Amino acid sequence: MTAISELIQRDGLVVVCGSGGVGKTSVSAALGVLAATQTQKRVLVLTVDPAKRLANALGLSALGNTEVQITPELFKNSKTKLRGSLAAAMIDTKASWDELIIRHAPDEATRNTVLQNSLYKNLTERFVHSHDYIAVERLYQAHASGAYDLIIVDTPPSRNALTILDAPKRMQDFFSSRLLKLLTPSSQWQLLALAAKPFYEIADRLLGKGLLRDVAEFFTLFRTMETGFVERARNVEQLLHDSKTSFVVVTTLEDAPLSEAEFLVTALKERNFTTSFAIANRVIPKELKSAALLEQAEVLMRLRNNAEFTSELASTLTSSETEIDASLLSQTMATIANYAQATTQIIEYQTALTDRVAAFADNFASAPMLETDIADIDGLIALGESLNIG
Amino acid sequence: MLDRKLLFITGKGGVGKSTVAASLARAAVAQGKKVLLCEMDAKGALSKLLQTTELAFVPREISPNLSAMTMNTQDALREYVGIFLKTPFIAAIPGLAGIFDFVADAAPGVKEVLVVGKLCYEVRKGNFDIVIVDAESTGHIVAQVAAPTTLRNFVPIGPLNEQTLWMTEILEDPQKTGVVVVATCEEMAVNEAIDLVAALQSKTNVDTAAIVVNRVPSEVFTKSQEVVFAQLNLAKNKSIVAKKIGSNIDLALQATDLGRARRNLATHHISWLRSGLAEMRPIKDFLLLPDFSYEASDVLVNKLSSELEAELS
Numbered sequence: 001m002t003a004i005s006e007l008i009q010r011d012g013l014v015v016v017c018g019s020g021g022v023g024k025t026s027v028s029a030a031l032g033v034l035a036a037t038q039t040q041k042r043v044l045v046l047t048v049d050p051a052k053r054l055a056n057a058l059g060l061s062a063l064g065n066t067e068v069q070i071t072p073e074l075f076k077n078s079k080t081k082l083r084g085s086l087a088a089a090m091i092d093t094k095a096s097w098d099e100l101i102i103r104h105a106p107d108e109a110t111r112n113t114v115l116q117n118s119l120y121k122n123l124t125e126r127f128v129h130s131h132d133y134i135a136v137e138r139l140y141q142a143h144a145s146g147a148y149d150l151i152i153v154d155t156p157p158s159r160n161a162l163t164i165l166d167a168p169k170r171m172q173d174f175f176s177s178r179l180l181k182l183l184t185p186s187s188q189w190q191l192l193a194l195a196a197k198p199f200y201e202i203a204d205r206l207l208g209k210g211l212l213r214d215v216a217e218f219f220t221l222f223r224t225m226e227t228g229f230v231e232r233a234r235n236v237e238q239l240l241h242d243s244k245t246s247f248v249v250v251t252t253l254e255d256a257p258l259s260e261a262e263f264l265v266t267a268l269k270e271r272n273f274t275t276s277f278a279i280a281n282r283v284i285p286k287e288l289k290s291a292a293l294l295e296q297a298e299v300l301m302r303l304r305n306n307a308e309f310t311s312e313l314a315s316t317l318t319s320s321e322t323e324i325d326a327s328l329l330s331q332t333m334a335t336i337a338n339y340a341q342a343t344t345q346i347i348e349y350q351t352a353l354t355d356r357v358a359a360f361a362d363n364f365a366s367a368p369m370l371e372t373d374i375a376d377i378d379g380l381i382a383l384g385e386s387l388n389i390g
Numbered sequence: 391m392l393d394r395k396l397l398f399i400t401g402k403g404g405v406g407k408s409t410v411a412a413s414l415a416r417a418a419v420a421q422g423k424k425v426l427l428c429e430m431d432a433k434g435a436l437s438k439l440l441q442t443t444e445l446a447f448v449p450r451e452i453s454p455n456l457s458a459m460t461m462n463t464q465d466a467l468r469e470y471v472g473i474f475l476k477t478p479f480i481a482a483i484p485g486l487a488g489i490f491d492f493v494a495d496a497a498p499g500v501k502e503v504l505v506v507g508k509l510c511y512e513v514r515k516g517n518f519d520i521v522i523v524d525a526e527s528t529g530h531i532v533a534q535v536a537a538p539t540t541l542r543n544f545v546p547i548g549p550l551n552e553q554t555l556w557m558t559e560i561l562e563d564p565q566k567t568g569v570v571v572v573a574t575c576e577e578m579a580v581n582e583a584i585d586l587v588a589a590l591q592s593k594t595n596v597d598t599a600a601i602v603v604n605r606v607p608s609e610v611f612t613k614s615q616e617v618v619f620a621q622l623n624l625a626k627n628k629s630i631v632a633k634k635i636g637s638n639i640d641l642a643l644q645a646t647d648l649g650r651a652r653r654n655l656a657t658h659h660i661s662w663l664r665s666g667l668a669e670m671r672p673i674k675d676f677l678l679l680p681d682f683s684y685e686a687s688d689v690l691v692n693k694l695s696s697e698l699e700a701e702l703s
Contacts, residue, residue, distance in 0.1 A: 020527070
């Protein structure tokens with residue numbers, strides 16, 4: 001079993017995935033903070049959709065598409081200090097697409113026509129899982145720049161997280177697809193285009209005249225960028241398969257996210273991706289043990305009915321500012337006992353699910369349920385440390 | 391809200407859209423309605439929740455008065471072409487159906503119209519009293535319910551354009567259609583819910599029927615009990631109490647305190663949600679559902695549907 005402490009010692013990439021609402025973004029940021037405080041690495045955290053408070057926790061009013069260095073100043077009130085460096089950016093899909101078009105367009109005219117095409121925005125938002133592609137593309141960019149030793153990318157919530165891994169392949173497939181060739185007639189495809197005539201006729205009847213022509217025009221221009229895009233997608237794909245790339249699958253100890261995590265970890269193994277970690281987030285703190293809780297609940301339940309005891313304890317607890325009533329104390333003791341008991345049920349439920357995680361994941365760490373949202377750097381440090389311990 | 395004909399259940403990923411959709415469907419059945427439950431993204435969560443076999447495009451009755459289906463653009467296109475255009479299906483030309491699907495991806499509104507059209511068609515046919523949709527998450531729903539209008543602006547002529555008119559009539563009638571926005575007591579889920587309601591109100595004419603806050607932790611103490619707990623939990627009192635009791639109760643106090651903290655955080659997020667919504671047009675229903683996330687799926691749906699029944703009656 002590899003520990004998180006070893007993961008952050010490696011140079012390379014960490015892809016954080018999992019279903020929505022499990023705390024991927026916080027875990028990504030915490031891993032980044034952990035690496036930048038425990039090692040001398042230059043660390044970058046790329047996130048898709050940070051909560052405003054999380055951006056604030058990183059000392060930023062908001063995250064943008066460009067990378068921002070976190071200043072050591074942010075750590076001035078913390079016991080833990082930056083040893084390496086930490087940068088963060090939010091992946092803005094539209095802005096990233098624009099950059100891609102600008103980079104790959106053969107000339108200014110093509111570039112401007114594409115960027116101004118009415119279909120363009122719609123396409124970048126929807127086709128070939130463009131968010132997933134952009135996430136891995138940004139990861140590649142940051143890696144290729146050589147400016148970082150460790151890059152952590154928080155992936156977009158995916159119906160099926162594997163789409164992220166398939167995104168570069170799909171981009172390559174898209175350029176070699178019949179669709180693109182149909183829509184962008186070149187000499188050897190003229191014959192097929194002729195065969196597609198009924199298709200155009202029906203499409204015109206369905207969609208309205210001319211719509212398909214606009215689509216074709218866009219794709220014709222897009223095809224001029226094929227070489228750049230395909231080569232890039234191939235590089236991105238290679239990088240994902242590199243042994244320097246690790247995968248972290250975040251889950252909570254609940255049935256649905258756990259099933260998705262299991263599916264993902266298993267699929268990663270089958271596809272021979274490098275070490276994957278499962279992180280169970282929001283686990284009841286370890287020091288809360290079922291047996292002890294039940295024992296304490298039992299004592300409280302027994303004593304709450306003892307009138308002599310409750311009136312004595314009530315008077316002990318009564319101070320000059322607060323008067324404690326014996327029957328109220330008895331009720332409160334019952335509530336505490338009930339709560340302790342209810343907690344044991346959650347612990348048992350979580351323990352059973354933890355066993356499930358341990359069965360499918362070779363590497364496993366957990367983070368405790370927090371009492372508040374993470375609002376500052378100390379919150380991220382604390383989350384990172386609990387992951388580090390396991 | 392169950393008196394409407396078409397409900398879209400949406401919210402941030404992970405808030406429990408499918409669970410709420412399934413529970414609302416059960417609650418509607420309990421009210422004597424004939425219900426169609428539709429899953430939008432074929433992720434299979436609904437069939438798992440309802441403990442039934444995989445769902446298909448053709449609605450299947452899975453329990454008395456409850457039918458379920460899963461949406462599929464290809465099938466929706468096939469049905470659309472067959473019903474409205476009386477055109478032999480283009481699948482006759484090999485490979486073109488798939489390509490059409492790809493093109494439909496590019497033009498704004500086409501795919502959404504096929505999908506929304508199918509749902510409106512089920513409403514129009516009237517085989518069910520209510521159609522409940524386990525819709526896509528917040529990012530998509532605005533585009534979806536506004537699709538007929540979007541497409542009309544994009545393709546000013548053609549049969550698809552004409553077909554969008556009757557869909558709009560159903561979608562924009564608050565007696566018939568409503569969006570149910572689900573959130574949990576978490577910062578991101580609440581912010582997305584507020585943004586979504588703002589977008590629905592400013593970009594569409596589709597009514598927001600309800601806000602559902604899912605997984606609300608229950609209150610631990612009454613106000614007067616809080617005072618007692620604070621005294622018991624005071625560092626200086628802990629050893630005194632332990633001595634009196636004859637054993638340590640630290641863990642019981644810690645567990646209770648964790649529950650209190652979760653509840654306080656939830657209350658904070660709920661009031662943030664309320665104040666965010668206060669700036670917008672009023673929404674009829676604001677429902678809080680208890681936290682049953684540690685229950686098995688079937689128990690969860692049963693418990694939530696009884697909660698909803700009670701809340702809505």
